[in-house]
Structures are given as structure tokens and as C-alpha cells.
Amino acid sequence: MKSFLSPEFQVIRDMGRCDQCRGCERQCSFGTHGYIEALDVMTSDDSKCSGCQRCVIFCPKNALVIRPTQSSYRPNAVWSREKLDDLKKQAETGGVILTGCGSDKPMRIYWDHLLLNASQVTNPSIDPLREPMELRTFLGQKPDAISLGEDGVDITTEVGPNICLESPILFSAMSYGAISYNAFKSLAMAACNFGTFFNSGEGGLPKDLREEFGRCAVVQVASGRYGIDAEYLNCAAAVEIKVGQGAKPGIGGHLPAEKVSHLVAETRMIPEGTDAISPAPHHDIYSIEDLSMLINALKEATNYQKPISVKIAAVHNFAAIASGIVRAGADIIAIDGLRGGTGAAPKTIRDNVGIPIELAIASVDQRLRDEGIRNRCSLVAAGGIRCSADVIKAIALGADATYIGTAALVAMGCTLCQKCYTGKCNWGICTQDPRLAGRVNPHIASRRLANLLRAWSMEIKEMLGGMGINAIESLRGNRDHLRGVGLYEWELDVLGVKGAGE
Numbered sequence: 001m002k003s004f005l006s007p008e009f010q011v012i013r014d015m016g017r018c019d020q021c022r023g024c025e026r027q028c029s030f031g032t033h034g035y036i037e038a039l040d041v042m043t044s045d046d047s048k049c050s051g052c053q054r055c056v057i058f059c060p061k062n063a064l065v066i067r068p069t070q071s072s073y074r075p076n077a078v079w080s081r082e083k084l085d086d087l088k089k090q091a092e093t094g095g096v097i098l099t100g101c102g103s104d105k106p107m108r109i110y111w112d113h114l115l116l117n118a119s120q121v122t123n124p125s126i127d128p129l130r131e132p133m134e135l136r137t138f139l140g141q142k143p144d145a146i147s148l149g150e151d152g153v154d155i156t157t158e159v160g161p162n163i164c165l166e167s168p169i170l171f172s173a174m175s176y177g178a179i180s181y182n183a184f185k186s187l188a189m190a191a192c193n194f195g196t197f198f199n200s201g202e203g204g205l206p207k208d209l210r211e212e213f214g215r216c217a218v219v220q221v222a223s224g225r226y227g228i229d230a231e232y233l234n235c236a237a238a239v240e241i242k243v244g245q246g247a248k249p250g251i252g253g254h255l256p257a258e259k260v261s262h263l264v265a266e267t268r269m270i271p272e273g274t275d276a277i278s279p280a281p282h283h284d285i286y287s288i289e290d291l292s293m294l295i296n297a298l299k300e301a302t303n304y305q306k307p308i309s310v311k312i313a314a315v316h317n318f319a320a321i322a323s324g325i326v327r328a329g330a331d332i333i334a335i336d337g338l339r340g341g342t343g344a345a346p347k348t349i350r351d352n353v354g355i356p357i358e359l360a361i362a363s364v365d366q367r368l369r370d371e372g373i374r375n376r377c378s379l380v381a382a383g384g385i386r387c388s389a390d391v392i393k394a395i396a397l398g399a400d401a402t403y404i405g406t407a408a409l410v411a412m413g414c415t416l417c418q419k420c421y422t423g424k425c426n427w428g429i430c431t432q433d434p435r436l437a438g439r440v441n442p443h444i445a446s447r448r449l450a451n452l453l454r455a456w457s458m459e460i461k462e463m464l465g466g467m468g469i470n471a472i473e474s475l476r477g478n479r480d481h482l483r484g485v486g487l488y489e490w491e492l493d494v495l496g497v498k499g500a501g502e
């Protein structure tokens with residue numbers, strides 16, 4: 001069937017600069033570039049271009065420009081180009097449209113409508129270059145009260161297991177299988193070097209990484225139960241039950257057979273070259289009581305030494321659900337908002353299901369405070385954290401820490417081309433093709449990741465100091481340090497912040 005889709009991108013080659021080294025041909029896994037030997041000329045097929053920019057960056061002569069195509073349909077405010085192309089794709093394939101990354105729809109990004117406070121005259125600001133600033137963050141249950149020994153000095157309070165982060169940022173769940181071994185290892189190395197944690201996602205933890213990096217791992221127990229045994233649970237710092245994911249709330253996962261290589265299969269404990277399909281629900285969780293049983297089973301399996309996290313997608317009535325999760329015994333709740341990333345999700349789910357993380361985190365924090373149980377679990381905000389300002393605003397709205405996924409991938413080279421589901425990632429991140437995966441050097445990529453964390457941490461200190469605060473925990477849920485601009489009354493109400501000027 002002839003495709004009626006027109007190319008999204010246009011490849012422009014400056015023939016005056018191009019020396020026909022064929023580098024772009026080698027860089028592109030989608031076959032965009034070619035070479036006709038008989039004519040000694042480079043060619044390009046715009047229809048294959050994913051817009052990943054790999055060829056542009058690696059062209060030694062700066063001879064390439066990739067830009068959105070200039071040809072367009074007749075402008076139509078109702079039927080956008082994207083809607084027409086999606087219709088054509090479905091008419092040609094009869095299938096669900098898959099995509100990667102988080103939703104790119106122009107929904108309101110509340111971070112950009114929240115402004116931070118700064119000290120002036122009274123409560124002077126603090127200079128982080130000259131005075132100590134504390135970003136260290138502990139995730140896990142905190143006691144209701146401090147008890148002292150008979151001498152009235154020694155603290156005798158029993159505190160449950162907590163994990164300690166040098167800065168309130170962790171790497172989000174990205175499974176080995178969805179991402180390459182080298183990308184996975186880079187996250188692990190960066191987390192350990194910096195003093196934070198990476199998350200195994202639902203694909204297990206390769207055995208050769210356990211001894212060295214297990215202490216910096218949060219390992220997931222997802223509906224597919226891939227790669228789970230006692231050693232997996234006990235080698236990690238914390239265990240996370242994945243109930244939902246922001247990019248695809250309410251549905252399961254699918255790792256296509258071609259991405260299930262020998263090591264992916266061994267790590268997941270499934271046959272090589274078979275589809276890994278995780279069910280939408282956990283087949284043993286149909287109530288808060290069931291969830292509580294799984295939490296307690298995992299605590300038992302890890303000898304009560306690891307905090308247990310529950311990851312949920314931000315959906316309607318989330319605050320009530322979170323309250324139930326705390327009462328079920330979770331030590332940490334990770335909340336993944338509408339803009340959370342993914343390796344593969346149905347586009348219509350990604351763009352239409354869930355709520356933004358900003359609203360979710362604010363309403364959960366408030367609900368748990370109102371019920372007097374906020375200290376019984378930590379909250380980790382995820383799904384669309386783009387910069388240090390987003391981190392600090394999330395904490396002011398009530399989060400203890402934030403997960404970053406897309407930002408970490410970008411640090412490794414990702415350009416958000418959204419083709420992760422094809423397994424042909426030119427940047428070597430979302431692929432199991434050894435030739436492509438080799439493009440990520442864990443030593444270099446982990447340095448880029450650690451640099452990102454260091455840079456954000458310095459910026460967070462600057463912003464904290466500007467507010468006259470010297471410890472991140474003093475900002476947690478302190479919404480008086482935020483003001484809203486351009487928001488409706490109901491939005492300010494949910495966020496629990498005043499309008500700017502008030």
C-alpha cells in the first residue's frame with residue numbers, strides 16, 4: 001500500500017561542505033542517508049528521518065541541517081497536521097499508535113506559573129559559597145515524636161529504614177531492556193558516584209551490576225514480576241512496587257521480542273526473543289489490603305532493612321489513594337505525573353490520561369498533613385522535572401525529592417525524537433542493538449549525568465540561599481515561598497499558593 005504520509009523532516013546537505021565521508025550514513029539506524037557509488041554522490045530519504053539530529057552533530061564538516069519540513073497541509077485549526085498524520089498511520093496499519101517520551105501536548109506547565117520568593121532586608125539571604133547548605137534528604141518513614149533516654153539527652157527513638165540522598169534528585173525507573181546495558185550502567189555509576197539512587201525499572205537488575213551498584217539501586221516489583229528473587233530484593237537499597245506510570249496509567253507494558261536479547265532475557269528470567277508483556281494490574285492487588293500484604297511480604301523478604309516505595313500514576317482522586325497507600329505501610333510514595341516519560345506507550349493514553357504532577361503533589365501533601373500522617377511516608381515527585389527550578393518548586397509544593405528520567409536521558413544525548421519504541425535509538429540509549437548501544441560510553445555518560453546533578457544542586461543551593469533557607473527540608477511543603485502567576489482561582493486553591501502580589 002502506498003503511504004500517504006509526507007515526511008516530517010527535511011534533510012538539507014550543503015554539497016559545498018560535504019566530503020562524502022559517509023559518516024551520516026553510518027550514524028543513522030533509520031537508513032535516512034545513502035551513497036550512490038556509480039555517481040559518487042550522497043543521497044537522503046526525508047521520509048525515514050526521525051529528527052534525532054545524530055548525523056548533524058557527528059558530521060565532521062557541519063554540512064547537514066535537519067529541520068521540520070516546510071511543506072504543509074492547508075492550515076486548519078481543528079485538523080492539525082499531527083491529527084491528519086495519525087489518521088493516515090492508522091488507516092495504513094490498523095494498529096495502535098505507539099510513541100516514546102512524555103506527552104508533548106501544550107498543556108499548562110504549572111512550574112512555569114509558579115515563582116519563588118527571595119529575602120530582602122529582613123531574614124537576610126544566605127551565601128551558599130560561604131556558608132554551609134544542606135541538601136541531604138532522607139526518604140522513608142519518620143517517627144511521630146522524638147523520645148529521649150533517662151539522661152534526657154540521648155535520643156532513643158527507633159527510626160525505620162531510610163535511604164540517604166546527597167541531593168533531592170533520583171534517577172527514574174528505566175528498565176534494562178527498554179534502555180541499553182550501557183545506558184543502564186551509566187545511570188548506576190552516576191548515582192553511586194554522586195550519592196543518590198537509580199531505579200531498575202521493571203526489568204530486573206543484571207547480576208554483574210549487583211555487587212557494585214546494588215547499594216545505589218531502587219529495585220522495582222512490577223506486575224510482570226520480571227527478574228525478582230530474594231537476592232534481587234536484598235542487594236538493593238530500597239524496593240519499589242510499581243502500580244502505575246505517568247505515561248501510561250492503567251495499562252501494562254510491552255517489551256517487543258526483538259529487544260529481548262540474551263542478557264535481557266536472563267535478567268528478566270524469561271525466554272530469549274519472546275515478548276515481555278506486563279499485565280495492567282498486579283494480579284494479587286485488588287484492594288488497599290492486598291497492597292498492604294505485598295508491602296509486608298517485601299518487608300519480610302528484606303528483613304525490615306529496606307524502605308518500601310509504591311509508585312503510582314497521578315490520576316483523579318489521587319490524594320485519597322495516597323492516604324490508603326500510607327496506611328497500607330508504604331515508606332515512600334512515588335507519584336508520576338501526566339508528562340512522565342516512557343520507552344513505549346500508546347500515544348492516545350500518553351496524551352489523554354492522568355493529571356499534571358504539580359497538582360498531584362500539592363493535593364497529596366495537603367491531604368496527608370490534614371490527616372496527620374505526612375511523616376509516615378516520603379513523597380517523590382516525577383514526570384516532567386526539567387531543571388533545578390522545577391525540583392525546588394516540587395519540594396515547596398510538598399515533595400521530599402524528585403525523580404528525573406527524560407532530563408537524565410538528555411544528559412546522555414537523547415534529543416526527544418520519540419522513536420524509543422522502535423529499538424533503533426541512534427544515541428545508543430533505547431536499543432539492544434550492540435552496534436548502537438556501544439555509542440554510550442558509561443564512563444563518559446555517567447560523568448555527564450553526575451555533572452548535571454552537581455549543577456542542579458548548586459543552583460538549588462543558590463535559590464535556597466536567596467530565600468534565606470539553609471536546609472532543603474525547611475522548604476518542604478512551605479508554599480508560602482511560592483506565588484502563582486496567570487492561574488485561575490481553582491488552580492491556586494489546589495496548589496495551595498497565593499497569587500503573585502498577595
Ligand code: SF4
Pocket residue numbers: 013017018019020021022023024025042058059060061062063064
Ligand atoms: S557526515 Fe557530513 S561530510 Fe560526511 S557524508 Fe554526511 S554530510 Fe557529508
Ligand code: SF4
Pocket residue numbers: 052100101409413414415416417418419420421424425426427428429430
Ligand atoms: S532515547 Fe533515543 S530514541 Fe528515545 S527519544 Fe531519545 S534519542 Fe530518540
